[in-house]
Amino acid sequence: MSKKNVVWWPAVINPEHDDKYGGYDYFKYSRNSWEAWCNRNDVLFVPFEEPIEKDLHKFRVNWQKSIFVFDELERRGIEYDQIALMDSSSMIRWDTPNFFKLTERKFVGWRDMDNLKWIYDSVMGYKDFFDYELDISKYINSGCIIFNESHKDFINSFKQLYYDNREPLMEMQDKIVMKGTEQTPLNYWLQMKNIDVKTNLPLPFKLTHLHRKDLLGSNWQLKEDPTPFFIKYGYIWFFNGIPKDQRTNIMMNTWNATKDYYKESNIEFTKILDEVKHKDTAKYTTSRKFKYDLLNTFSDEKYKEMSVLELGCSQGMTTRVLSYIFNKVYAVDWDTWNLEQAKKHCAGRDNIEFSQKDVYGGTWDFPNSEVVFIDCDHVYQSVISDIENSLSNFGDPIFIFDDYGLPPGEVKRAIKDKESEGKLKIDKYIGELPENLEHAGGTKFIDVEGCICNLR
């Protein structure tokens, strides 16, 4: 078995804390989200539910989740690559990018500064024990960290630290400092051992203290989208910093509001998306997220009766995905070589009709289609021409546009102008935001990758 990235998910029930936590039902919502995400990203979900040391007072779960991680993975015979330790008070959004690709194989953590007073007191409390001047600006949250085998010695030395000093550490933890369990000691240990910790991954991957950050609500002024901000803009949500006995209820509500996004159909989408290349490795196609958004937006059965005209099919990557969505795909390109490649990439799909044509010269005589996917010439006048021809020939089709945010912005301008004229209405932006778009050609987009207009 080849090595896989692992999500290490500590979820040990401590019956003594049942009242304090209002039970542990929240585990299932965390688990649901993480299992689905792991499936989609070919990551191994590894729950840690049975403690190694049975005395949960002497060996708090938070200590055990850290110090035994390598022992336990190896005992279970798991061939691990990178390991993400993610607390069971968290949920991950269904479409979160694969953070393992962003680590540079360093120890990754996110800075913790929600309650800086708590952190300051905790750091000061352990200062004499460690006899070290800790840099608070590098203090990370221990419930959301990523590491790999190169950190095994470090973790094992942390384990040894605990075994050698369990009583004084427990004394500080439970009677003197009373600010957390293993988090502050781990921070001291990381800095004292000079571990290179990468702390600059974006905040959406570690949204803690949602209430303190005012992220539980939505835009109450515009009143256009009731989605809570943390769901809309965050990737990994930590339900901490709230009364612990409310955690289950809030996580249950979050799961109920989002569970459809985690459905098996999304797993099917993954299989389809894995059949083709995406913009991160092939500049001539759309991103994986763009194609995913197409599958998701047009997942209703009614679209399976429709035909789509694709103007500018290039090498057929998105064409193949369209063939899973619509009854018929009419794919057009002017370039012979592109069409040859497209046919190869769409092998086995029998509902695609390719044709070679310059859509800006000669008659515009394509088969009637309910949907038009415009990804042809990206000059303003050409996009206008594509829109006007589609409207005059097909009535009121649904439009899909790629390269909305392509610099210098001619596609966007054309769409916006047609929107001003009342011919188009942008219903949905799709694909990657500029900061997330990995473009094999290096182009930096100025806006979101695509949009859908006149959706019904």
Next chain:
Amino acid sequence: MKNIIFIIDAKLNEEGRYSLSRSGPYKYSVKSWKNWASNKDCEVFLLDELPFSNEEMGICWQRYYLFDILEQNEIEYDQVLMVDADTIVHPDCPNFFDMTERKYCGVPCEGSYDWILRSIEIYSKYIFGGTIVPFWKYINGGFQIVNSNHRQFFETMVQLYQAHKENFQTLQKTFFVGTDQTPLNFMLYLENIDVKLFPYEFNMQDMMRKEILDNELTFTKIGWMYHFNAIPNQNDYEKTFDWMQKTYRLLYED
């Protein structure tokens, strides 16, 4: 050429955020910055007379005339920190001008993301054509380090204001989601400005929310530059005055 600390210390006599009492504690800010500057071979430039009336152009927007103002006053400059007057700097604050790599520098906003995200969405809808800026890179406007390379960008900011003046004023009065700060962040993003983000310790905003604005003045033990904003439950900036006075006395008089 010296590095400059640029502070707007105009006394307005209007209501709310432009009241005279708001500027009462600014003297502590100015004194702290003058002290710091003298130890770091920098100069403080106080703008006490605005180029335009606050009605014609909001006070915060006027800072983007920075380079014109400095030149009109025959100030030679290398790098410039534009800093809000409701701040106090610790006397031992490291020289951040040495940390800039000569990039545009700021500190990400830390505090109420409800306010930040509403502001982003509202300006996105009414001014910036649906673009959304990454909220984790959104900087606070009260601490910006620039140099002459950014002159063109500031001109773009002024042009943006002139082009959308009425719209901006309407949005400010309708939604109360800030003046120049959110448009600044949109423009940094859209103009692809290389922004270096400094850590929170160099612009410690919304300290009450982080529970460090306390009687022990814990914030003075954690970071370098204290921004006395987002202090709740006050009618006329009296708590801001108290906190700034107390902080100044601890750091500079005790």
